[in-house]
Amino acid sequence: ASSGAMDTDKLAKGLVEGHLRPLSRAITLIESSNPDHQDYAAKLLDQILPYTGNSVRIGISGVPGVGKSTFIEAFGQLLTAKGHKVAVLAVDPSSQITGGSILGDKTRMEELARDKNAFIRPSPAGSTLGGVAKKTRETMLLCEAAGYDVVLVETVGVGQSEITVASMVDFFMLLQLANAGDELQGIKKGVMEIADAIVINKAEGENRQKAELARGQYMNALHILRPKSKNWTVPVLLASALYNEGVAEVWDMVKDYRGKLTASGEFADKRKKQAVDWLWTMVMDNLKDMFKNSRNVQAMLPQIQEAVVNGTTTPSAASKRLLELFKRY
Numbered sequence: 001a002s003s004g005a006m007d008t009d010k011l012a013k014g015l016v017e018g019h020l021r022p023l024s025r026a027i028t029l030i031e032s033s034n035p036d037h038q039d040y041a042a043k044l045l046d047q048i049l050p051y052t053g054n055s056v057r058i059g060i061s062g063v064p065g066v067g068k069s070t071f072i073e074a075f076g077q078l079l080t081a082k083g084h085k086v087a088v089l090a091v092d093p094s095s096q097i098t099g100g101s102i103l104g105d106k107t108r109m110e111e112l113a114r115d116k117n118a119f120i121r122p123s124p125a126g127s128t129l130g131g132v133a134k135k136t137r138e139t140m141l142l143c144e145a146a147g148y149d150v151v152l153v154e155t156v157g158v159g160q161s162e163i164t165v166a167s168m169v170d171f172f173m174l175l176q177l178a179n180a181g182d183e184l185q186g187i188k189k190g191v192m193e194i195a196d197a198i199v200i201n202k203a204e205g206e207n208r209q210k211a212e213l214a215r216g217q218y219m220n221a222l223h224i225l226r227p228k229s230k231n232w233t234v235p236v237l238l239a240s241a242l243y244n245e246g247v248a249e250v251w252d253m254v255k256d257y258r259g260k261l262t263a264s265g266e267f268a269d270k271r272k273k274q275a276v277d278w279l280w281t282m283v284m285d286n287l288k289d290m291f292k293n294s295r296n297v298q299a300m301l302p303q304i305q306e307a308v309v310n311g312t313t314t315p316s317a318a319s320k321r322l323l324e325l326f327k328r329y
């Protein structure tokens with residue numbers, strides 16, 4: 001290879017051997033917006049694909065302050081002590097909107113960060129959730145190829161990020177608090193439907209009783225929902241991440257889930273469905289970009305948009321015209 005070209009073979013080899021530097025370099029390529037880097041990243045992903053898929057992918061969500069990083073710190077260390085290699089990734093598109101990231105700024109998971117069998121990567125930057133999600137998915141594949149057999153994907157309950165993370169993991173769990181008063185206020189519509197488990201954190205000491213109460217309420221609420229699988233009833237667990245209580249039970253639960261759904265074939269089916277959904281998301285995203293970048297479309301867009309605003313044409317007729325222009329491009 002010439003000096004300018006990148007040796008992705010070597011990078012892939014180093015990565016699959018489990019070295020940290022090639023993994024970091026590969027992730028940098030994935031996250032880069034430079035077209036050359038993107039080409040290398042695509043080539044690299046093809047090369048490492050046979051080595052991917054061997055992890056259990058766990059999504060962890062909850063509002064800021066619920067205890068996500070405290071939980072991941074305890075959970076991650078439990079797993080590395082058991083001999084697992086743990087990667088922690090994050091999906092946080094809020095950094096682009098607010099200028100400051102909800103997940104990434106403070107020093108988090110200090111002990112886990114020092115653990116040589118753990119790899120922590122903050123949320124990639126990106127202006128859209130779709131962009132951030134793509135980078136995170138691809139980083140997940142790199143981590144799997146590098147031998148990480150548990151991947152934790154953390155997110156906050158901002159916009160669609162929970163749905164997006166649920167669509168890339170095997171198991172999605174929601175950390176909750178037992179608030180006084182209206183317990184179920186804390187849970188957004190639609191999020192309960194995608195949870196594979198609810199974990200009520202900070203359930204120690206005086207909080208324990210409130211947490212037990214909340215547990216009952218969540219279980220009642222879950223009862224009303226149509227179960228996603230006849231082989232899995234969404235459990236509601238109590239934990240105290242800070243005092244390391246109930247954390248091992250969460251891992252037992254994940255193993256139980258994996259065992260049952262592997263036996264029924266649903267585990268593999270879910271991944272296949274996710275892959276197809278991802279394909280379509282990518283097609284739609286790329287199509288949208290191509291449309292917006294089309295010179296024919298760009299030339300006529302202000303005029304057509306103006307006509308819609310003025311009411312001289314309908315959005316439906318305008319979109320047909322734009323699509324005709326796009327097809328000719």
Ligand code: GDP
Nearest residue numbers: 063064065066067068069070201202240241242
């Ligand atoms: P995150 O924003 O969801 O990542 O939450 P953090 O892990 O940063 O936790 C927020 C605060 O709650 C910190 O002060 C933690 O020490 C505290 N915390 C986390 N888990 C527990 C717990 O189980 N019990 C108690 N009492 N405090 C906790």
